[in-house]
Amino acid sequence: MFTFTITAKVPGTLARAGIIETPHGKIETPAFIPVGTKATVKSLTPEQLRDLVGAQATLVNTYHLYLQPGTDILKKAGGLHKMMNWSGPTFTDSGGFQAFSLGADHGRRSKIAGAHSREQAAADFSRSADVEISPNAQTPFARVDDDGVDFKSVIDGSAHRFTTETSIDIQHAIGADIIFVLDECAAPDADHAAQKKAIERTALWAARCLVRHQELKEEKNSRKLSEAAKAAENEPHRQQTMTASSVEAFPPSALYGIVQGGRYEDLRKESARTIGAMDFDGFGIGGTFEKGDMATAVGWVCAELPEHKPRHLLGIGEPIDLILGIENGADTFDCVAPTRIARNGSVYTRNQGRLNLLNAQFIEDFSPLDPTCSCYTCTKYTRAYLAHLFRAKEMLAGTLASIHNLYFVVHLVKQARQAIIEGKWVEFKNSFISP
Numbered sequence: 001m002f003t004f005t006i007t008a009k010v011p012g013t014l015a016r017a018g019i020i021e022t023p024h025g026k027i028e029t030p031a032f033i034p035v036g037t038k039a040t041v042k043s044l045t046p047e048q049l050r051d052l053v054g055a056q057a058t059l060v061n062t063y064h065l066y067l068q069p070g071t072d073i074l075k076k077a078g079g080l081h082k083m084m085n086w087s088g089p090t091f092t093d094s095g096g097f098q099a100f101s102l103g104a105d106h107g108r109r110s111k112i113a114g115a116h117s118r119e120q121a122a123a124d125f126s127r128s129a130d131v132e133i134s135p136n137a138q139t140p141f142a143r144v145d146d147d148g149v150d151f152k153s154v155i156d157g158s159a160h161r162f163t164t165e166t167s168i169d170i171q172h173a174i175g176a177d178i179i180f181v182l183d184e185c186a187a188p189d190a191d192h193a194a195q196k197k198a199i200e201r202t203a204l205w206a207a208r209c210l211v212r213h214q215e216l217k218e219e220k221n222s223r224k225l226s227e228a229a230k231a232a233e234n235e236p237h238r239q240q241t242m243t244a245s246s247v248e249a250f251p252p253s254a255l256y257g258i259v260q261g262g263r264y265e266d267l268r269k270e271s272a273r274t275i276g277a278m279d280f281d282g283f284g285i286g287g288t289f290e291k292g293d294m295a296t297a298v299g300w301v302c303a304e305l306p307e308h309k310p311r312h313l314l315g316i317g318e319p320i321d322l323i324l325g326i327e328n329g330a331d332t333f334d335c336v337a338p339t340r341i342a343r344n345g346s347v348y349t350r351n352q353g354r355l356n357l358l359n360a361q362f363i364e365d366f367s368p369l370d371p372t373c374s375c376y377t378c379t380k381y382t383r384a385y386l387a388h389l390f391r392a393k394e395m396l397a398g399t400l401a402s403i404h405n406l407y408f409v410v411h412l413v414k415q416a417r418q419a420i421i422e423g424k425w426v427e428f429k430n431s432f433i434s435p
């Protein structure tokens, strides 16, 4: 079961509020989806993620779960939800962005253009998946062809390959509610010809992913029917139990296509029309953006995509970008930035921007991280306490700062949803941009 219902729209913009229904519950949109790279949002329990952050869903990285612990273990555990004890909706990305992140473009890939050194590319790679690259890993590389991408593991340097079919197979084995096609994400400074090649390959791969996805769904459905029939034959009264335990841990997932095209209007629109015409359950907006032009590119894409299907903006999470993304038609967002900067001592505030708690001015500051925030951390702890925990390198520092930063962005997007529903979008946007 997967549906999307639009409940409110903002006239004159592409902003809308809606509800996505998945086998593991609903997501009220717009929504920010915290990233749990390796089946954990770093330093938080699932209960903290749900109760203290207010997260409705989580997105985990296929690339990392494929390498560690591997799909056999995830299958034996009964799927992602059981393994990580998260009962709500889940997303997996295709693994492509991480596989591509180093090598094929000689180390020049990030979500926003401007990274040019290998060191910067490594930092961007870490940002894309909230992991540190092992110093023991061999130099990673990626090589793309029309059938997929060859890459080396960041854990041990071993060689691997993702094809359209294996990416979908792995994501089905992991068992998330919403999964993505394998796509080619070109370098930020790729020229028009290179970006055109990437959208053509992405369209070719999208069609193949769709075919493989349908095959797996049919296999699951027929397996479900035969297991139910067998159960009814053997022990009629246990039919429902058998079905629930053996099959429902792996419900058929919803598949999202991905739109690429870099910063070129004609390519973004062409990609949106081509991918939008395919029978996907929703759409991801991927790739890299020119700094300051992200919202414009999202608007080009969302104006072309079918209105009645949900849209996910991949890897964007700065507060201002979330507001502009919503205004330009995006429904859900994921990004590792809130937790990554939290672990480094940086916290978002409504009126003072981003604060670095390692600065000396916070050592004796006994006010909350953000006086306007009502999260667990802000209602119980002070800047001085967190400044001390970070200096003392205590684990609780990352947990408390992560709770605040995730609550901040999740809540910001919830407020945006409320403003859309109440017809107060313009006031909300203006109060955020010039408080």
Ligand SMILES: [Zn+2]
Pocket (backbone or CB within 6 Å): 369, 370, 373, 374, 375, 376, 377, 378, 379, 403, 404, 405, 407
């Ligand atoms: Zn807070």
